[in-house]
Each structure stands twice: as structure tokens, then as C-alpha cells.
Amino acid sequence: MMTVKQVSQLTGVSVRTLQFYDRIGLFKPAATTEAGYRLYEESSLEGLQQILFFKELDFTLKEIKAILEAPQFDSTAVYRKQRELLRIKRDRLNALLELLDRLIKGEKCMEFKDFDENVYFTMLENFKKTHTENIIDQLGSIENYNALLSELKAQGEQLVEKAVQEYGSLEKYAEAMKEHTQAFLENGPSVSQEEAKELADQTDALTRQLTEDLTLNAASPEVQEKLKKLIVFTENTGGPGSTDRHYWSFLADAYLSNPSFQETADRKYGSGAARFIGKALKTYLDNC
Numbered sequence: 001m002m003t004v005k006q007v008s009q010l011t012g013v014s015v016r017t018l019q020f021y022d023r024i025g026l027f028k029p030a031a032t033t034e035a036g037y038r039l040y041e042e043s044s045l046e047g048l049q050q051i052l053f054f055k056e057l058d059f060t061l062k063e064i065k066a067i068l069e070a071p072q073f074d075s076t077a078v079y080r081k082q083r084e085l086l087r088i089k090r091d092r093l094n095a096l097l098e099l100l101d102r103l104i105k106g107e108k109c110m111e112f113k114d115f116d117e118n119v120y121f122t123m124l125e126n127f128k129k130t131h132t133e134n135i136i137d138q139l140g141s142i143e144n145y146n147a148l149l150s151e152l153k154a155q156g157e158q159l160v161e162k163a164v165q166e167y168g169s170l171e172k173y174a175e176a177m178k179e180h181t182q183a184f185l186e187n188g189p190s191v192s193q194e195e196a197k198e199l200a201d202q203t204d205a206l207t208r209q210l211t212e213d214l215t216l217n218a219a220s221p222e223v224q225e226k227l228k229k230l231i232v233f234t235e236n237t238g239g240p241g242s243t244d245r246h247y248w249s250f251l252a253d254a255y256l257s258n259p260s261f262q263e264t265a266d267r268k269y270g271s272g273a274a275r276f277i278g279k280a281l282k283t284y285l286d287n288c
Helices: 004-011 015-023 042-056 061-069 075-104 119-130 132-139 142-154 157-167 170-186 193-210 221-236 245-257 259-269 273-287
Strands: 038-040
Touching: 004 015, 004 038, 004 042, 015 038, 038 042, 042 061, 042 075, 193 221, 193 273, 221 273, 245 259, 245 273, 259 273
Parallel strands: none
Antiparallel strands: none
């Protein structure tokens, strides 16, 4: 038998996530001691491996649970399907890496359609799945988030031009995108629903601190210090592209010009909150 800590150390899955999986009936221990400690059989780790494979393929925990509990479940057939899906994902990401290598070499192959499914949007799409509660909390609905992504993609050439301005050159932009792609390949974001709710609550608390007095100058040291705390928290908790300057620039523009962002932020944090946050972000970026 293995303790939950031993399983965590062996698999890289956090203790808190394993406890959450137990509570929702996704991956349960073989036994529980009188003191309440979870014990796992080594043979049961195959089930956890299945879960991790499905998560890598962007299945929700609800979908994974339904698949594993299906009467016709065949682990060998599932492994074959998972392998095929992962191969497709690998090939797509490898194609993006090849494109970025060409851009780094100076080849003129910059058309926005090439980036329509780039890792930047992949991370934003993945963020939608792993931080659903956070998104609904901040924007009011997933539909509003989808509208933002559609608007961002529709900006096409302007987005690329702005990205190049932010990085200084097309080559530097391509290098940064390649690093994001490789990081996604190696790590990939993985946040449980429970962890996502905690992140959403902490983000909301920091945003409320930032907007508690909308009469202040958004460029003032007091406001900038509060904003810095929010940004550092977001970067440390691994939001998609959150350490990327362009990510924050996109958010600033959204708060200043996107009706969905403005309506939701103003309703939640007070009239004028969206423009206040947008101006504060612009000042922060100008001074970085």
C-alpha cells in the first residue's frame, strides 16, 4: 500500500488534487485508515495514468469519469485512441515549432492564418477549460470569453503588428512564441476545479483591493502597487501567457475598449472600474 504523499511523489500529482479526485469519485484509494489516511495499491495507479492522459487531451473531469465508468470500457482500446490523439496534437505543435524556426531564420512566411491555432490561442483556450469559474467570475459567462477570443483573432494583422512592436522584432516575437510552445509541450497547465475556485477567489479579492477607490489616479503609486500584487499573483499561479507582456497589453485594451469586459467589470467592481483597470495596466506596462 502507498500513502497519498507517496503517490503524489511518484506521479507528480499534488496531494490536494488526489484528495479532490477521491471526493468526486474519480480516483479512490483502496482503503482508508482509522485515522483517515488514504492508502493506494500500486496496481491502481494505472487508473490515475488514464486520467492524466485524458487531461492532457483536454477532457473535463466529468467526461473522464464517464469514460472510465462506462460498461464497455476497454483500457487497451483507450490507450490506442489516446496515442492517436496525442500524435495529432504533437504533429500540430511540431508544425508550429517548424514555422517559428523559419520565422527566426528570417523567412517571410508571416500570415496570420498560420497563427490562427498557435500556442498563444491554445493556451487561452486551455485556460477556458481549467479556469472556468475564474472566467465566469470576471466576465459573467464563457460566451463573453469566447467573444473576446473571436475579436482577438479577427484583429489578425494588427495583433501581429502590435506583438512585433512589443518584442522589438519579428525574430524576438517568434523566439518567445517558441519558448511558450516548448513549455506547453513539456508541462502543460493542469489545475483542478477546486484549485481553480481558490485562484478565482484570490484573484477577485486582489481585484477588489485594486478597485476599492475608483477616484484615485490609476497611475498613482498606491494603485500601481496594488496592481503589481495582482500581476505577480497571476504570474506565479501560471495563467496562460501571464508572464508575457503582450498578454497584459491585450487585457488592458480589452478593459478600455471591449463592451463585454467593461460591462462585467463595472457591474462587479463599480461604474468605471474597467477603464480604471485598463489605465492602470497601461501605466504599469509603460513603466516596465
